[in-house]
Amino acid sequence: MRVQRREIRSPIIGERRIKPFEFLFRRLPVTSRVAHVLVTSAGRRKVCGPEEQPTTGELLWGGYRMAYDVDLGIHVTQLEATSPSKGDMIAFRAAMDLIWKVEKPEKVVLAGVDDVRLALAPFLLQHLRTVTREHQITVPQEAESHANAYFREHPVGVRFGLSVEVFVRLAMDEPTLNHDAIQRKVKLFRDIIAAGDFHQFALQLALTPGDVSSVVGMLLRERDSHRQAVFDFVTRLLESDALDRWQIDDQVRTTLQWLRDSGYKVLAGSDEARKFSYGENHRAPEPAAAVVSENGSGPR
Structure with a gap:
């Protein structure tokens, strides 16, 4: 145990x-x-x-x-926080392991240190923010290496009579991870559209029907040249037999039709119509779960 x-x-x-x-x-x-x-x-x-x-x-x-x-012993404590990335729009999730020991007992008593984390946190976070603000949220490994090197060169705790080693671990926060996952899906669907592969597109919808509104909606919000290509692809997809062969649920079809109609209004509409972003002022129908194929193993 x-x-x-x-x-x-x-x-x-x-x-x-x-x-x-x-x-x-x-x-x-x-x-x-x-x-x-x-x-x-x-x-x-x-x-x-x-x-x-x-x-x-x-x-x-x-x-x-x-x-x-x-x-006078050696101890380990942990501190968790968030630290801004470059531009201050998105934050890293930070976990810091602190290996500490007392070097000057009289300083510890004079400062009245009864919680190492509370005493060191303002200095740790100030230094960490200085480092992470130099890095994009998409490169946590680089920011982490920089932070650990910084703390080796700029020790904290001396003013309190402490010797402290700091080991930083950084990761993207949950909203950023979700956004990154959506961006990967957008790229996958963009490649499928570029290849004109209706059946691969339908298969992806069957596997992850919830992606149709967010991913296809993001594709339709891209610049006009790409938006036209997506609109044409979705139109031809709805006219093909790919959705029938993969037994795509009716609610997914309804969402695709809604997205196609929204795309048409923006492509051919007035400036007023272009002000609307997909999914902001008009909510797309919620897609239901879809069956992967007619017999559960693939297209006919």
């Missing part, structure tokens, strides 16, 4: 007020991964590391009033 280790975010693992003459009866606990920061009433601090234990006399007459236990 795999046991997930609890994520540690605070380097300060203990804080207590020192009682008068406490060190007569109890010395500071000694462990290999904990440093003690002793603070006087005047704010003077003394760090007692695992190999730097003070004498009883130093503890008794040092005037210390507070003791802080600081974890």
